[in-house]
Amino acid sequence: MNGFVAKRNGALLLTLHIQPGAKKSRVAGRHGDALKVRIAAPPVDGRANVVLLDFLANWLGIPKSALRLKSGQSSRQKVVRVEGVDTEALARHISEILPE
Numbered sequence: 001m002n003g004f005v006a007k008r009n010g011a012l013l014l015t016l017h018i019q020p021g022a023k024k025s026r027v028a029g030r031h032g033d034a035l036k037v038r039i040a041a042p043p044v045d046g047r048a049n050v051v052l053l054d055f056l057a058n059w060l061g062i063p064k065s066a067l068r069l070k071s072g073q074s075s076r077q078k079v080v081r082v083e084g085v086d087t088e089a090l091a092r093h094i095s096e097i098l099p100e
Contacts (some may be wrong), residue, residue, distance in 0.1 A: 004034050012085060014079065015078075015079045016037050017032070017047060018039055022040050025038060034091075049078075068081045069081075
């Protein structure tokens with residue numbers, strides 16, 4: 001799906017490009033093979049990572065415990081493991097924001 005979602009071992013891996021320091025957290029479109037997410041937190045002491053996971057949990061309607069930052073702890077390029085959301089549900093969330 002759109003190059004930024006992969007299914008592995010019963011979970012989805014979501015490839016993200018993060019822009020910290022935004023006024024409001026939101027999905028902002030595509031960035032190459034990643035989903036661009038603007039985060040309303042500075043990239044200081046992991047704060048943007050915490051806000052990112054909170055935002056994704058709220059956006060997807062799943063508990064924060066279903067999300068894990070798999071890679072990119074100190075990078076703008078991140079991979080988040082998502083459990084409890086099927087591919088079709090994630091596609092619906094993304095299609096609400098991104099045109100096909």
